[in-house]
Amino acid sequence: MLRYAMAATALRLFSISPQTKGIYRRLGSVVGGKRRVALGVPNHYINRARHLLDTIRRYDALRDGDRILEVGTGWLHWESIIIRLFYDVEAVLFDVWDSRQLESLRLYCSQLAGRIDAEFETTAGQRDRAHSLLQAISTAGSFDEIYQLLGFRYVTDPSGTLHQFESQSFRAVVSGSVLQHVKRNILPGYILDFQRLLQPGGYSIHMIDLGDQISYYDPSVSIKNYLRYSDFVWKVCFQGDIQYFNRVQRPEWLELFERAGLVLVEEEFRTVDLDNLKVNKKYRYLARSDLECTILYLAHAKPPVARLS
Numbered sequence: 001m002l003r004y005a006m007a008a009t010a011l012r013l014f015s016i017s018p019q020t021k022g023i024y025r026r027l028g029s030v031v032g033g034k035r036r037v038a039l040g041v042p043n044h045y046i047n048r049a050r051h052l053l054d055t056i057r058r059y060d061a062l063r064d065g066d067r068i069l070e071v072g073t074g075w076l077h078w079e080s081i082i083i084r085l086f087y088d089v090e091a092v093l094f095d096v097w098d099s100r101q102l103e104s105l106r107l108y109c110s111q112l113a114g115r116i117d118a119e120f121e122t123t124a125g126q127r128d129r130a131h132s133l134l135q136a137i138s139t140a141g142s143f144d145e146i147y148q149l150l151g152f153r154y155v156t157d158p159s160g161t162l163h164q165f166e167s168q169s170f171r172a173v174v175s176g177s178v179l180q181h182v183k184r185n186i187l188p189g190y191i192l193d194f195q196r197l198l199q200p201g202g203y204s205i206h207m208i209d210l211g212d213q214i215s216y217y218d219p220s221v222s223i224k225n226y227l228r229y230s231d232f233v234w235k236v237c238f239q240g241d242i243q244y245f246n247r248v249q250r251p252e253w254l255e256l257f258e259r260a261g262l263v264l265v266e267e268e269f270r271t272v273d274l275d276n277l278k279v280n281k282k283y284r285y286l287a288r289s290d291l292e293c294t295i296l297y298l299a300h301a302k303p304p305v306a307r308l309s
Helices: 002-014 018-039 043-058 078-086 102-113 124-138 143-150 184-197 213-217 231-237 250-259
Strands: 067-071 090-095 152-156 170-176 198-209 263-271 293-301
Touching (some): 002 213, 018 102, 043 078, 043 170, 043 198, 043 263, 043 293, 067 078, 078 090, 078 124, 078 170, 102 124, 124 143, 143 152, 170 184, 184 198, 250 293
Parallel strands (some): 067 170, 170 198
Antiparallel strands (some): 263 293
């Protein structure tokens, strides 16, 4: 628990000003980049990619020529790249700040090339195209070269809003481990924007990490350690802008998408035993399975335009 408290304090200190946030991001890029290069592509990235592709195929959610939006692309653009290996789509890559890491991206793609045949169901044509693209990405000299090759457009906006994009301009909106970082107070409008941006019959597909982001610095505490704290204690002692996460739980996520007018077509979640974790009264109304939910996969559809009778 000591490491957890120290990590929370450090993250709050880095959140003090734009200057300290900039220092954290530069340090994170350097340290995180070296760690990613040393460890290589992790299995959970492969699992995430397989789940995304399986969902798209199950609902025939994408076709060649479609346009997609990836929200919160981070340093890798993982979801968009995975989709692009198998579908000839245009992608807009959106984030609030530039955290791209070319060396790590090239390494992940190089290693993915060695696993794609065994890990993904493909036809011979799909396999050949995927390998060709991965080879080109692995040897690219810049992100611009990669974007030109793949038909991607990279957009950053510190406000985090999606208002700049035209209504009904995307066939799919996707994200991986991003939505938990969106400020709670703007979440309803943010997800409502997904509905606005999607074409009728389009899909919203997301993996949401409900784990305690600070616990990743201290394996000795529960992955849902934040359930111990009231809103007041959390805000005063733990919450900062750096590594912010909104503590939104599974039933709330389902309600947010439903209120936005999106229809749930698939849900899958992972759970963990909370052992003897003392849950704050704020969360005691939740079912045990909701309290224990750590990873949430959601796929929603925008209803098609009703036909005139």
